[in-house]
Amino acid sequence: MKKSLLMSLLLATTLVACSNNAVKEKPAAPVVDNSKSTQVTQPAAPAIKEEAAANPAPAQPEIAVNPLKDPNNILSKRSIYFDFDKDEVKAEFRPLVEAHAKYLTANPNAKVILQGNADNRGSREYNLSLGQRRSVAVKKAVNVLGVQDKQIETISYGEEKAKSCKDETCYQQDRRVDIVYENE
Amino acid sequence: MFKNRLFLIFLLLLPLISHAELTVEVVGGAAQQIPIAIVPFSAQTQAEPAQQDNLSNVIGADLRLSGLFRVLETRGVTNHPHLLSEVKYSDWLGIQTQALTIGTVESLPGNRLKISFRLIDVLKQNQLLAMEFNISASQQRATAHRIADMIYEKLIGEKGVFATRITYVNKENGRYSLQVADADGFNPQTVVSSKEPLISPSWSPDGTKLAYVSFEKKKPVVFVQSLVSGQRIVLANFKGNNSAPCWSPDGTKLAIVLTYSANSQIFVINADGTGLKQISFSNGIDTEPEWSPDGSTIYFTSNRGGGPQIYRMPAIGGEAKRVTFEGAYNVSPHLSPDGKLLTFIKQGPNGFKVAVQDLTSGQVQTLSDTTEDESPSFAPNGRMILYATSIGGRGTLAAASVDGRVKQRLRDTGGDVREPAWGSWLN
Numbered sequence: 001m002k003k004s005l006l007m008s009l010l011l012a013t014t015l016v017a018c019s020n021n022a023v024k025e026k027p028a029a030p031v032v033d034n035s036k037s038t039q040v041t042q043p044a045a046p047a048i049k050e051e052a053a054a055n056p057a058p059a060q061p062e063i064a065v066n067p068l069k070d071p072n073n074i075l076s077k078r079s080i081y082f083d084f085d086k087d088e089v090k091a092e093f094r095p096l097v098e099a100h101a102k103y104l105t106a107n108p109n110a111k112v113i114l115q116g117n118a119d120n121r122g123s124r125e126y127n128l129s130l131g132q133r134r135s136v137a138v139k140k141a142v143n144v145l146g147v148q149d150k151q152i153e154t155i156s157y158g159e160e161k162a163k164s165c166k167d168e169t170c171y172q173q174d175r176r177v178d179i180v181y182e183n184e
Numbered sequence: 185m186f187k188n189r190l191f192l193i194f195l196l197l198l199p200l201i202s203h204a205e206l207t208v209e210v211v212g213g214a215a216q217q218i219p220i221a222i223v224p225f226s227a228q229t230q231a232e233p234a235q236q237d238n239l240s241n242v243i244g245a246d247l248r249l250s251g252l253f254r255v256l257e258t259r260g261v262t263n264h265p266h267l268l269s270e271v272k273y274s275d276w277l278g279i280q281t282q283a284l285t286i287g288t289v290e291s292l293p294g295n296r297l298k299i300s301f302r303l304i305d306v307l308k309q310n311q312l313l314a315m316e317f318n319i320s321a322s323q324q325r326a327t328a329h330r331i332a333d334m335i336y337e338k339l340i341g342e343k344g345v346f347a348t349r350i351t352y353v354n355k356e357n358g359r360y361s362l363q364v365a366d367a368d369g370f371n372p373q374t375v376v377s378s379k380e381p382l383i384s385p386s387w388s389p390d391g392t393k394l395a396y397v398s399f400e401k402k403k404p405v406v407f408v409q410s411l412v413s414g415q416r417i418v419l420a421n422f423k424g425n426n427s428a429p430c431w432s433p434d435g436t437k438l439a440i441v442l443t444y445s446a447n448s449q450i451f452v453i454n455a456d457g458t459g460l461k462q463i464s465f466s467n468g469i470d471t472e473p474e475w476s477p478d479g480s481t482i483y484f485t486s487n488r489g490g491g492p493q494i495y496r497m498p499a500i501g502g503e504a505k506r507v508t509f510e511g512a513y514n515v516s517p518h519l520s521p522d523g524k525l526l527t528f529i530k531q532g533p534n535g536f537k538v539a540v541q542d543l544t545s546g547q548v549q550t551l552s553d554t555t556e557d558e559s560p561s562f563a564p565n566g567r568m569i570l571y572a573t574s575i576g577g578r579g580t581l582a583a584a585s586v587d588g589r590v591k592q593r594l595r596d597t598g599g600d601v602r603e604p605a606w607g608s609w610l611n
Contacts, residue, residue: 085491085513122536123515123529123558124383124603125428126485126492128404129441129448129469132425136446154445155403156425160381164577 067103068181074099080138082175084119087133089141097138100179101145108148111182114138116156119171120164128158131177138177217254218339220247220283221276221306224258225299226266226290239289239299242328243335245368246346249583250336250567251590256281268302268311276306283312283339285331295321301331303338312338325371345563349607350570351375351385351394352581356599362396364411367563367606369581369594375409376416386429386438387607388455395419395429395438406440408455419457430473431455432499439463439473439482439499450484452499463501474517475499483507483517483526494528508541510548516559520566525586527560527569538571540586551588561606562586572602 067073080093116131135154162174224240247253265271287301303313329347336344361377380399395408406426409416420426424443448471450464464470468488483496491512497504508514513531530539535555541548560571579602581594
């Protein structure tokens with residue numbers, strides 16, 4: 001436990017040190033592309049990392065890290081994945097949903113678009129509705145945690161942004177809701 | 185002025201843009217096919233027309249596409265008649281044909297053509313049809329489709345669909361274009377194109393307008409566009425998704441699907457965008473409304489019972505009744521013109537396939553043998569079903585006879601084709 005705290009502090013320091021360069025590289029680091037790593041169940045640890053990132057090492061206190069872009073912060077994870085023809089937010093994505101709800105309640109001016117998606121099987125119109133239902137499911141989950149309606153827009157792309165998949169490993173990456181913050 | 189010039193340049197580029205034509209491949213055949221020989225029409229005095237526009241080829245391809253004809257090779261017969269007096273019946277009995285088509289093409293001043301054709305019963309040795317057309321040269325393919333329709337109607341006993349049109353979305357080089365083409369996939373015209381997705385085109389009953397969904401405003405919005413003037417209106421751009429348009433049979437209203445900030449529900453709206461009224465009220469997804477031909481009922485897809493199934497309800501709203509019971513996933517309902525058959529996509533153990541349900545008996549038959557089928561719709565004579573499928577990872581169009589005995593692919597030559605809908609007969 002102590003070790004991991006030390007590690008994340010270390011990481012946070014490195015990140016702060018690099019952040020000047022990171023700003024220039026903005027286009028090379030699209031936020032949504034972190035989706036691959038979210039496939040795996042997230043451990044419950046990130047709350048600690050978040051604190052570490054929010055209070056950066058005293059060495060350079062003037063530079064703040066945007067928690068939404070900090071790869072060590074769970075807030076940088078933006079995709080919630082679903083089972084075929086399902087819209088339940090699975091337990092493994094609770095920490096992610098809770099972290100974003102916490103951020104949105106702490107920043108009442110922040111706004112998000114919840115973009116629902118489906119894999120490319122079946123009807124395009126049904127998948128459009130299914131993507132919408134998934135984004136509504138995520139909206140409801142953050143609503144109960146205190147996020148206001150005016151901070152959230154739900155939209156759906158259905159299967160229109162899906163890859164041309166042939167197997168389940170590929171399909172499951174398309175069945176998701178992406179959390180996109182305004183002005184990103 | 186400058187704008188006009190740009191538009192002209194655009195027009196000149198059009199043939200290049202919409203080059204992706206579809207060619208027909210028959211992959212099955214009915215047990216009972218009528219053998220027919222189509223003699224190439226007498227050569228025109230002017231330059232030879234392009235091969236694809238050759239009258240006898242187009243007529244033959246149409247009849248073959250129906251699955252009800254076996255079009256015989258005529259090259260083995262040395263004497264090719266063009267007039268009734270030139271027909272030597274023994275030649276045609278020799279290749280075991282039952283029907284024979286002959287004709288002439290004559291060039292007239294002003295780039296016009298005089299086309300005459302005859303349909304002959306070889307066994308009874310009598311003439312079944314004789315017709316003459318005076319057309320502009322550009323109407324040659326259209327005339328060939330009309331001739332095929334006449335032959336079909338004479339020998340099958342019901343109206344043909346070769347002169348009708350289909351619409352579909354073609355995705356090519358990262359652009360989506362909504363196209364309208366002849367029923368055989370030739371002569372494609374681009375109605376609208378966008379770098380954002382286009383889905384769910386729906387024909388107005390008179391065939392003059394298309395309603396469709398465009399994502400060009402970064403979210404689904406329903407448009408109605410005239411095929412005559414090219415003008416379009418935003419039919420529905422409410423908060424949330426706007427999608428799944430379907431015209432009422434009288435053409436005055438459309439059923440659409442709106443979400444606002446919650447689930448997809450079905451609404452009815454006047455064709456000019458006024459008079460919005462919600463007709464479905466459920467906690468699940470209600471989508472893909474489809475009007476019954478008599479206008480009384482709306483069929484739709486809903487997951488109110490768990491997985492998606494097809495239901496029906498009165499078109500003015502009211503209690504919904506479940507229609508499909510076989511399998512866990514049934515979507516995209518479309519009705520036959522007589523309202524007796526329902527076609528839809530059914531997920532089975534081997535993928536998503538086109539199915540037909542007899543609405544009287546409830547009996548279900550799976551038609552297709554492909555695994556990623558989508559958006560089936562009936563031909564206006566109810567004989568065939570047009571649908572999208574995927575072959576080699578690319579979307580393509582296919583058609584099946586309602587009894588499932590004949591299947592054919594409309595193979596495109598480049599694009600990724602999806603979302604087909606078969607238009608009605610033109611008056």
